[in-house]
Amino acid sequence: MKILDRYILISFLRTFISVFLILFFVFILQGVWLFISDLAGKDLDAASILKFMVFFMPSIVPMALPLSILLASIMTFGNLSENYEFAAMKSAGVSLQRAMRSLMVFIFLLSGLAFLFANNVIPYSQYRFLNFKSNIAQVKPAMAISEGQFSEIGSFNIKVDKKSGEKGNDLTGVTIHKSSQNSISNTTVIKAKRGKLLSSENSNTLQLALYDGIQYEDIIPKKYEERQKLPFTKTSFKQYNINIDLTKLNKVDVNEASINNSSAMLTIGELNYALDSLRKDISKEKKSFADNIKYKAKQDLVKMPDTLNKSSASPKVSASLKVFDKLTDVEKIRILDNALGTVSSIQFSISGSSDEFSYKQKNINSHWLSIFDKFVIAYACILMFFIGAPLGAIIRKGGFGLPIVFAILIFIIFHFTNTFGKKIAQEDGIPPFLGSWLSSIILTPLALSLTYRATNDTGLINFDGINSFFQRIFQKKSAN
Known part of the structure; x- marks a missing residue:
C-alpha cells in the first residue's frame, strides 16, 4: 500500500x-x-x-x-x-x-x-x-404496577393513579378490569379509592386489599332481546381482598x-x-x-x-x-x-x-x-x-x-x-x-x-x- x-x-x-x-x-x-x-x-x-x-x-x-x-x-x-x-x-x-x-x-x-x-x-x-x-x-408482576397506565397481571388489568409508601405498596385511585377465559362470561370492573399490596415480592400470590370501592359486573341474559338493555349489577364495598395466583407467571424464564x-x-x-x-x-x-x-x-x-x-x-x-x-x-x-x-x-x-x-x-x-x-x-x-x-x-x-x-x-x-x-x-x-x-x-x-x-x-x-x-x-x- x-x-x-x-x-x-x-x-x-x-x-x-x-x-x-x-x-x-x-x-x-x-x-x-x-x-x-x-x-x-x-x-x-x-x-x-x-x-x-x-x-x-x-x-x-x-x-x-x-x-x-x-x-x-x-x-x-x-x-x-x-x-x-x-x-x-x-x-x-x-x-x-x-x-x-x-x-x-x-x-x-x-x-x-x-x-x-x-x-x-x-x-x-x-x-x-x-x-x-x-x-x-x-417478571415479578407485583413490581409491574405502574402509575397512570394499565398493567396486565394474569387475568387482571390494574391501573393506579398514585403509588406511595416505602415500597410503593400504598395505592390511590385503583381501577381493575377483570377478563375471563370464557368470552360469554360476565365482565367485571372494580374501582376503589385506596388499595394496599399485602404480599411479599417472593410470594406466589399477589394479595391486593381494596378499600371504599364499587364493583360493576355485566349480566348476559339468556334471551337475546334482553341483552340489548345491557343489564349489570353494582356492588359497594368497604374492603375487598383479591388474591392473584402468580405461580405460572413467576416461572417465566427471561x-x-x-x-x-x-x-x-x-x-x-x-x-x-x-x-x-x-x-x-x-x-x-x-x-x-x-x-x-x-x-x-x-x-x-x-x-x-x-x-x-x-x-x-x-x-x-x-x-x-x-x-x-x-x-x-x-x-x-x-x-x-x-x-x-x-x-x-x-x-x-x-x-x-x-x-x-x-x-x-x-x-x-x-x-x-x-x-x-x-x-x-x-x-x-x-x-x-x-x-x-x-x-x-x-x-x-x-x-x-x-x-x-x-x-x-x-x-x-x-x-x-x-x-x-x-x-x-x-x-x-x-x-x-x-x-x-x-x-x-x-x-x-x-x-x-x-x-x-x-x-x-x-x-x-x-x-x-x-x-x-x-x-x-x-x-x-x-x-x-
Whole structure:
C-alpha cells in the first residue's frame, strides 16, 4: 500500500470510528427511551438490563453504519480539500478516483460484512430480543404496577393513579378490569379509592386489599332481546381482598425463547423456505375459496325450483330468460329474492375472506422486505460513500459544521423514503422490491452526479451555466 493510500485510509478510519461510536451511543439512548416502559418497574437486575441492551444493539447498525460512512466521507474529503491537500494531489496527477481507491476497497469489504451481519447476526439478535422483551413483561408482576397506565397481571388489568409508601405498596385511585377465559362470561370492573399490596415480592400470590370501592359486573341474559338493555349489577364495598395466583407467571424464564415466527428473525435461506410455504398455502386457499363459491352458487341454482313450490321448470330452463318471462310475478319475485340472497351470501363470504387473504399477503410482503433489506444495507454503505466523498471534495469543508448539515439532510431523505416505501409495500400498494429499493433508486443518480461533478471540478451548482442562460434571455429581450 502506498503512502497516499495509507494516509487517506487512516484519516477516514479515525473519523469513521469516532462518528460511528457517537451515533451508536445516540441510537442506544433512543432505544432506552423507547423501551423504558419495558425496563422500569420490573425490578430487573443489572445483568438482565445489560442482556436487553446487547440484544437490541445489532438492530442499530443498519441506521448507524450508512450515516457514519456518509458523514466520515464528507468530513475526510472536506478536510483534504479545505487544507489544500486534495489540490496538491491533483497537481501531482492524482485524480479523485485514484484518491478514493483505497477507501473503495475498504467500503466494498465493509458492505460485504454488513450483508453478512444483516443476514446472520441481526436475525439472531432479533430472535433473542423479541423473546426477552416478551418475557420480562411478566417478571415479578407485583413490581409491574405502574402509575397512570394499565398493567396486565394474569387475568387482571390494574391501573393506579398514585403509588406511595416505602415500597410503593400504598395505592390511590385503583381501577381493575377483570377478563375471563370464557368470552360469554360476565365482565367485571372494580374501582376503589385506596388499595394496599399485602404480599411479599417472593410470594406466589399477589394479595391486593381494596378499600371504599364499587364493583360493576355485566349480566348476559339468556334471551337475546334482553341483552340489548345491557343489564349489570353494582356492588359497594368497604374492603375487598383479591388474591392473584402468580405461580405460572413467576416461572417465566427471561432467557426462554417462544417467539419464532417473525420475518426479522430469519436468514435469507430461511426466508426463501418460508416464502415458498406461504405462497403455496395462500394459492391453495384462494383456489379452495373460489371452488366453494362456485359450488355454493351452483347448489343454490339447483335448489331454486324447489323454492317455487315444485315448479315444473327444470334447473336449466329456469335459468333461461324465455322461461323466466312465462313465470308469474310471484314466482319471479321469489327467484329474484333467492338470487339476491345468494349474491349477498357470496359477497359476505368474499368480504370476510378478503381480510384474511390481505393479512397473509402482508405477511408474504414482510418476508420479501426482510430479504431485500439485507441487500439494501450493503448497498447503502457503497451509496453513502459515493455521495459523501465527492460532496466533501466539492464543499471543501471539514469538521462537524457544514458536513453534518449535508449528512443529516441526505440521510433524512434516505431514511424517510426507505420507511415510506416499505410501509406502502407492506400494505401491498407497490411491489416489495420497489418499496425496499426506493430510497436507493432516488439517491443513486445523486451519487453519480456528485461523482461526475467532483471529478470534473464543476462544483455543486454550475453557476456559469445559469448565468449564461439568463444572459441569453436578456440579450433576446434587448434585441427586440
